[in-house]
Amino acid sequence: MTVERSQELESGPVGRLLWQFSWPAIVGMMCNALYNIVDRAFVGRGVGTLAIAATTVAFPLMIILLALSLLIGVGATALISIRLGEQKKEEAEVVAANATSLLVLLPLCFSIIYLLFPEPILRLFGASSEVLPYARDFMHIIMLGSVFGGLSMGMNNFIRAEGNPVMAMSTQVLGALINGVLNYTFVFQVGMGIKGSALATVLGQLFSTIWVLSYYLTGRSLIKLKLRNFRPRLPILLSIVSIGFAPFAMELATCLQQVILNKSVLTYGGDLGLSAVGILMSIITLLFMPILGISQGAQPLIGFNYGARRFDRVKATLKKAIFAGSCVSVTGYLVMRIWPVEIAGIFTKGDIALTRMTADAMLVFFCMIFMLGFQIVCSQYFQAVGKAVQAAILSLSRQVLFFIPLLLILPHFWGINGVWRTAPIADGLSVIITAVFILNEMKSLATEAKEASP
Numbered sequence: 001m002t003v004e005r006s007q008e009l010e011s012g013p014v015g016r017l018l019w020q021f022s023w024p025a026i027v028g029m030m031c032n033a034l035y036n037i038v039d040r041a042f043v044g045r046g047v048g049t050l051a052i053a054a055t056t057v058a059f060p061l062m063i064i065l066l067a068l069s070l071l072i073g074v075g076a077t078a079l080i081s082i083r084l085g086e087q088k089k090e091e092a093e094v095v096a097a098n099a100t101s102l103l104v105l106l107p108l109c110f111s112i113i114y115l116l117f118p119e120p121i122l123r124l125f126g127a128s129s130e131v132l133p134y135a136r137d138f139m140h141i142i143m144l145g146s147v148f149g150g151l152s153m154g155m156n157n158f159i160r161a162e163g164n165p166v167m168a169m170s171t172q173v174l175g176a177l178i179n180g181v182l183n184y185t186f187v188f189q190v191g192m193g194i195k196g197s198a199l200a201t202v203l204g205q206l207f208s209t210i211w212v213l214s215y216y217l218t219g220r221s222l223i224k225l226k227l228r229n230f231r232p233r234l235p236i237l238l239s240i241v242s243i244g245f246a247p248f249a250m251e252l253a254t255c256l257q258q259v260i261l262n263k264s265v266l267t268y269g270g271d272l273g274l275s276a277v278g279i280l281m282s283i284i285t286l287l288f289m290p291i292l293g294i295s296q297g298a299q300p301l302i303g304f305n306y307g308a309r310r311f312d313r314v315k316a317t318l319k320k321a322i323f324a325g326s327c328v329s330v331t332g333y334l335v336m337r338i339w340p341v342e343i344a345g346i347f348t349k350g351d352i353a354l355t356r357m358t359a360d361a362m363l364v365f366f367c368m369i370f371m372l373g374f375q376i377v378c379s380q381y382f383q384a385v386g387k388a389v390q391a392a393i394l395s396l397s398r399q400v401l402f403f404i405p406l407l408l409i410l411p412h413f414w415g416i417n418g419v420w421r422t423a424p425i426a427d428g429l430s431v432i433i434t435a436v437f438i439l440n441e442m443k444s445l446a447t448e449a450k451e452a453s454p
Contacts, residue, residue, distance in 0.1 A: 014301070014316045022297025022324065024169030025160060029289035029296070031169075031176030032153070035204065036062070037282045038180050039197045045349040046187040047134075049275045051194050052347065054134030056278030057127045057262060060255040061114065061139055065146050066153070067251030068106040072099045073154035075244025078386055079236075080161040080223065081300045085307030089223070096158050097229035098236050100151075107150040111143040126262030128271055138198045145202030152208035159215065161300055162222040171211050179204030246383050246391030253399035260407050261419065268416040269357070276358040279347045280365055287332040291325040291373050295380035302384040311445045318381055318438075325373030333370040336362055361420045368424035371431045378438045390437055397433045402426035 036059070043051035076099035083092040114121055118136055127135045152175060159168040179200050186196025216225045258281070265273035298321040305313040336343065344358035375398070382391035403426040410418030 014313060015320055017301055018294075018298055018317060018320050018324070020297075021160070021165045021300060022294045022321075024165035025297040026290045026293030028156070028169040028172035029293035030286070031172040033282075033285045033289035034176045035179055035201055036285055038176075038183050039201060040278055040282050041347050042183045042187045043194050043197050044275075044279075044347045047193050049348075049351055049354055050131055050271060051134050052275040052278045053131045053271045054127070054138055054194060055197075056274050056281065057122055057125050057131055057135040058139045058142065059278065059281060060125050060258045060262075061121070062142065063251050063255040063258060064110060065107055065142075065149055067248045067255065068110065069103060069150045069153040070251060071244040071248035072102045072106070072150075072240060073157035073244070074247045074383055075099070075240035075242070076154075077157040077161040077299065078243045078303055078383055079239055080158060081303030081384070082307040082386060084162065085304035092162075093223050093226060094229045094233060095236055095240065096223050097225055098233055099158070099240055100155060100225065101230055101232070102237070102240070103150045103154040104147055107146040111146045114139070114143050125259050126266055126274065128266065128274075131271060131274070134194050138194045141195060141198035141202055145205060148202065148205040148209045152205050152212055155212045155216075156208075157296070158223060159212070159221070160296060161303075163300060164222070165297065167215060167220075171208050171215075174211055175204040175208035177204075178207050242388045243383060243386055243391075245388055246379070246395045249392050250379075250395035250399065253396050253404075257399045257403050257407070260404060264407060264411050264419050265416070268411055268419065272354055272357060273416060273419075275354055276361055279344060279354075279358045280361060282347065283336070283343065283362065284366070284369075287329065287369065287372065288376070290328045291376045292380070294321050294324045294328070294373075295377050297321075298377070299380065299384040302381060303386075306385045309448075311448060314385070315442065315445060318377070321377045321381075322374055325377040326370075327373070329373035330370045332372075333366065336366050336369070364417070364420040365423045368427040371427060375427075375431050375434045378434045381438070382441070390441070394430075394434055394437055398426050398430035401433075402429045 036055070040052055040055050043055060076095050079095045080092045083089070083095065118140065119132065122132055122135045122139065152171060156168045156171050159165075159171070182200035182203055183197050186192045186200050190196060192199065215221055216223075261277055262274060265277050269276065298317050301317045302314050305311075305317070340359035340362045341355060344355045344362065347358075348355045375394075379391055379394035382388075382394065403422055406422040406425055407419065410422055412418070414421065
């Protein structure tokens with residue numbers, strides 16, 4: 001890391017730096033969210049309700065692909081930020097090279113497994129006989145291009161870690177724009193249906209991958225991908241996986257949650273309910289991604305100053321990130337309370353029953369969503385400072401400890417309304433646990449700061 005960049009991270013105004021790192025991450029993460037939203041919107045309006053249900057069934061599989069890229073990308077990013085803060089650039093480059101190898105290998109292995117057993121997997125994830133053909137057509141193409149998604153998203157985190165958030169943002173914007181344009185072209189102009197939407201997604205990820213690789217191969221990057229560094233180093237691989245396990249586990253829990261959710265909704269609401277859930281997941285992703293962008297923008301600033309033992313700046317960054325994330329979640333909550341029918345209508349075309357079910361579900365499912373900013377930022381904080389256990393517990397608290405058990409119980413008493421009521425209860429309980437963890441961490445930082453002072 002350059003001397004100027006190191007000095008800026010260690011002594012520059014925290015608010016300005018957080019904004020400088022966060023706004024490109026927010027734009028980039030919003031572009032990532034647009035992949036699923038655009039897919040659902042175009043297939044919903046261009047193909048029909050069953051196609052939306054198919055993307056809902058496919059969603060857990062796409063979550064697993066995302067989980068693999070986060071396992072490596074987030075884990076490596078935290079290590080890179082800390083190593084750069086410790087002025088160990090060579091070690092940071094070894095981390096980046098080892099992580100890049102895993103970003104190719106893991107999605108490839110998962111895709112092979114899926115392509116060997118597509119129909120059993122899709123049925124396991126909630127596909128009915130009517131939805132199965134659509135889901136199979138969609139996921140076959142997605143899996144064939146899975147490596148591109150892993151590389152583009154995972155390596156993009158490396159770019160952000162070395163202090164170039166604008167470049168990281170441009171990668172995600174490029175992919176989202178290509179996906180949007182090609183979705184419209186393939187679905188409406190060419191008439192490829194749901195296959196066209198999947199192909200547009202893969203091509204968007206392909207162009208993002210080419211863009212990321214060009215950054216590293218043309219000498220513009222601070223961290224260099226050197227051939228000798230690709231030799232596997234087991235301690236580094238284990239460190240990457242241990243730190244990245246929290247977001248990985250959270251996404252796997254989300255996958256399990258989505259599968260159980262799909263099954264529950266199919267039981268109590270049929271394919272119509274499955275389509276409604278797909279729309280709800282698109283909406284929550286749109287809200288989740290800006291908050292995650294703020295967290296990712298704070299990560300290099302927190303990681304660097306934690307490595308440099310500047311705990312006052314670590315706390316200041318966390319407080320500002322929590323405030324910014326809370327502003328986003330409160331705004332999203334208000335928008336959904338005021339315009340639920342209009343938001344649901346974006347994904348439907350004259351299907352009054354689906355629009356009404358989605359709007360009613362939204363009012364219940366998201367009634368505690370205003371607390372989402374605090375919970376996400378705090379769980380991401382523990383990843384940034386390399387505390388994998390705490391990060392994993394907080395990341396899993398909502399899905400594993402609360403959401404899934406409630407989802408297995410409440411529908412037996414309230415039917416489809418029990419499904420919708422699961423989310424706000426889980427949100428409230430997970431925030432309580434998060435508050436306990438972060439208060440203890442702040443006390444720990446204060447103690448370490450006293451011990452480090454002369």
